[in-house]
Amino acid sequence: MTSSVCLVMVYIAVWLASAANTAQTPSDVVSDVTVAMGPEALLGEKRVLAEGLATQGECDMMLDLAQVGVMPGEDGPFVYTDYESFEGMEVIQVAKLAQQGVVSVDSADKFLTLSEKARRFVHDYFGLQQELFFEYTHLVCRTAVTDSGSGRPQVDPSHKVHVDRCLLSYIDWSCSYQPELDQRHYSAVMFLNDDFKGGEFFFAHNATHNAQATVQPKCGRLVAFSSGPENPHGVQAVLQGRRCVLAMWYTLDKQHDELSRYEAREMVDTLLKPEGDQTNEKLKNEL
Numbered sequence: 001m002t003s004s005v006c007l008v009m010v011y012i013a014v015w016l017a018s019a020a021n022t023a024q025t026p027s028d029v030v031s032d033v034t035v036a037m038g039p040e041a042l043l044g045e046k047r048v049l050a051e052g053l054a055t056q057g058e059c060d061m062m063l064d065l066a067q068v069g070v071m072p073g074e075d076g077p078f079v080y081t082d083y084e085s086f087e088g089m090e091v092i093q094v095a096k097l098a099q100q101g102v103v104s105v106d107s108a109d110k111f112l113t114l115s116e117k118a119r120r121f122v123h124d125y126f127g128l129q130q131e132l133f134f135e136y137t138h139l140v141c142r143t144a145v146t147d148s149g150s151g152r153p154q155v156d157p158s159h160k161v162h163v164d165r166c167l168l169s170y171i172d173w174s175c176s177y178q179p180e181l182d183q184r185h186y187s188a189v190m191f192l193n194d195d196f197k198g199g200e201f202f203f204a205h206n207a208t209h210n211a212q213a214t215v216q217p218k219c220g221r222l223v224a225f226s227s228g229p230e231n232p233h234g235v236q237a238v239l240q241g242r243r244c245v246l247a248m249w250y251t252l253d254k255q256h257d258e259l260s261r262y263e264a265r266e267m268v269d270t271l272l273k274p275e276g277d278q279t280n281e282k283l284k285n286e287l
Contacts, residue, residue, distance in 0.1 A: 196241025
């Protein structure tokens with residue numbers, strides 16, 4: 001075989017590798033994470049389903065945290081449907097609860113590290129050249145109202161079809177960009193449990209907005225996708241039990257970086273320091 005033929009074969013191999021599905025092998029991203037489904041299997045653009053983002057013990061820790069800490073918003077509970085309650089907590093709220101001794105410092109630390117693990121996976125999997133920043137992080141639980149499942153209308157989802165980066169019109173399915181949403185470039189949902197009925201995540205068909213590809217929640221499973229109109233999605237009705245996830249939105253624009261994460265990280269790191277280190281830090285600040 002001549003050297004020129006070999007060179008051509010090398011070029012072809014490189015071209016085929018670059019033209020392949022965008023899913024990368026686990027070694028390309030986070031070592032203990034497995035890519036289960038890519039865009040083709042999920043029937044859309046810039047979508048991925050991954051396994052292994054959290055262990056059962058880590059999921060249980062987040063569920064215990066949610067049991068103690070999740071709360072309605074300042075203006076009361078946000079209502080998507082009368083058949084479910086919807087509550088959540090932000091990273092800074094978790095850090096403050098740890099500071100007050102309401103939740104364990106370890107659970108607050110795990111909240112931060114698990115969400116950071118997800119961010120790194122999303123950045124690496126999608127091959128982003130720019131830094132990917134958190135725009136908002138939320139531990140969210142949706143709980144079915146007792147005995148509501150049998151009388152619930154079939155057209156009443158837990159979260160109807162929407163787009164994270166824009167307001168979706170339910171008349172003509174057009175997207176209206178808003179200042180508070182336009183900075184969102186990627187999204188991810190890390191599931192924490194599956195001991196409930198219903199609550200499947202789904203990508204919707206761009207034309208009909210019916211469920212196109214469905215994802216069953218499971219501890220440590222992550223679905224990630226670009227936040228634009230190419231990825232309308234929703235959540236099926238939670239008919240029984242409580243469904244909890246880490247919901248994360250990311251931005252490529254540093255000015256929209258979730259600054260409260262840095263404050264939360266500093267608070268948690270201070271709490272994790274040995275008692276002597278904290279005393280020395282206090283003396284240093286007083287001087």
